[in-house]
Amino acid sequence: AQSVTQPDIHITVSEGASLELRCNYSYGATPYLFWYVQSPGQGLQLLLKYFSGDTLVQGIKGFEAEFKRSQSSFNLRKPSVHWSDAAEYFCAVGAHNAGNMLTFGGGTRLMVKP
Amino acid sequence: NAGVMQNPRHLVRRRGQEARLRCSPMKGHSHVYWYRQLPEEGLKFMVYLQKENIIDESGMPKERFSAEFPKEGPSILRIQQVVRGDSAAYFCASSPIAMNEKLFFGSGTQLSVL
Numbered sequence: 001a002q003s004v005t006q007p008d009i010h011i012t013v014s015e016g017a018s019l020e021l022r023c024n025y026s027y028g029a030t031p032y033l034f035w036y037v038q039s040p041g042q043g044l045q046l047l048l049k050y051f052s053g054d055t056l057v058q059g060i061k062g063f064e065a066e067f068k069r070s071q072s073s074f075n076l077r078k079p080s081v082h083w084s085d086a087a088e089y090f091c092a093v094g095a096h097n098a099g100n101m102l103t104f105g106g107g108t109r110l111m112v113k114p
Numbered sequence: 115n116a117g118v119m120q121n122p123r124h125l126v127r128r129r130g131q132e133a134r135l136r137c138s139p140m141k142g143h144s145h146v147y148w149y150r151q152l153p154e155e156g157l158k159f160m161v162y163l164q165k166e167n168i169i170d171e172s173g174m175p176k177e178r179f180s181a182e183f184p185k186e187g188p189s190i191l192r193i194q195q196v197v198r199g200d201s202a203a204y205f206c207a208s209s210p211i212a213m214n215e216k217l218f219f220g221s222g223t224q225l226s227v228l
Binding site: 004043 | 120147154159162173205217
C-alpha cells in the first residue's frame with residue numbers, strides 16, 4: 001500500500017522568499033504524484049502532477065516540483081512566495097492500477113509574513 | 115461548465131440523526147469519489163462509484179455509511195445515526211474516466227455533529 005509523508009505541519013516564510021515543501025512517498029513502483037492547494041473553506045485545486053517523463057514538472061501559480069526516485073521525494077518549490085499563497089498544501093500519490101483513489105499526506109500549512 | 119457541486123456546504127446534525135451529502139459531478143463525468151478530511155488531517159479515500167455501481171468501498175466504515183450514484187441525479191453519501199466522530203469535511207471528486215489527471219474536487223460539505 002502506498003503512503004505519503006509531509007514532514008512539516010506548518011511553515012512560515014516571508015513574502016518574496018523562496019519556498020520548498022517536502023513530500024516523501026512509499027510505493028512499490030513508479031507512482032503518480034500530485035500537489036494540491038486548499039484555501040480556507042475551499043476544495044482542492046490541482047497545482048501540478050507527475051506521471052512520467054521529465055522529473056521536473058511545472059504547475060500553475062509559479063510552482064514546480066521535482067520527482068526524485070532515489071529519495072522517494074516530490075518536493076514542491078516556488079522561487080518567490082506571494083501573500084496569496086498562504087494556504088494548506090497536500091501531496092498525494094496514486095497507483096497505476098487504482099484509478100483515482102489517491103493517498104494524501106497530512107498537509108503543510110503555509111503562512112506568509114509581510 | 116460548472117465544476118463539481120456539493121451541497122449543502124455546511125450541515126449540522128445532532129447525534130443519532132441522519133446526514134445526507136450530495137455531489138453533482140461535472141458534466142460528462144461518470145466517475146465519482148468521496149473523501150473525508152478529519153480536522154488537522156489529510157483527505158482519506160472512502161468510496162469510488164461509477165454510475166449505479168460501487169467500484170471500491172474499501173475506505174468506507176463498515177457500519178452506518180453508504181453511498182450511491184444513481185443513473186439520474188447526484189451521488190449521495192449517507193451517514194446514519196451520526197456520532198461526534200463523524201464531524202469532518204467530506205469532499206467529492208469526479209472524473210470522465212478512471213485516470214488521475216482528470217480528477218476535479220468539489221468545495222466539500224462540512225458536517226458538524228452536536
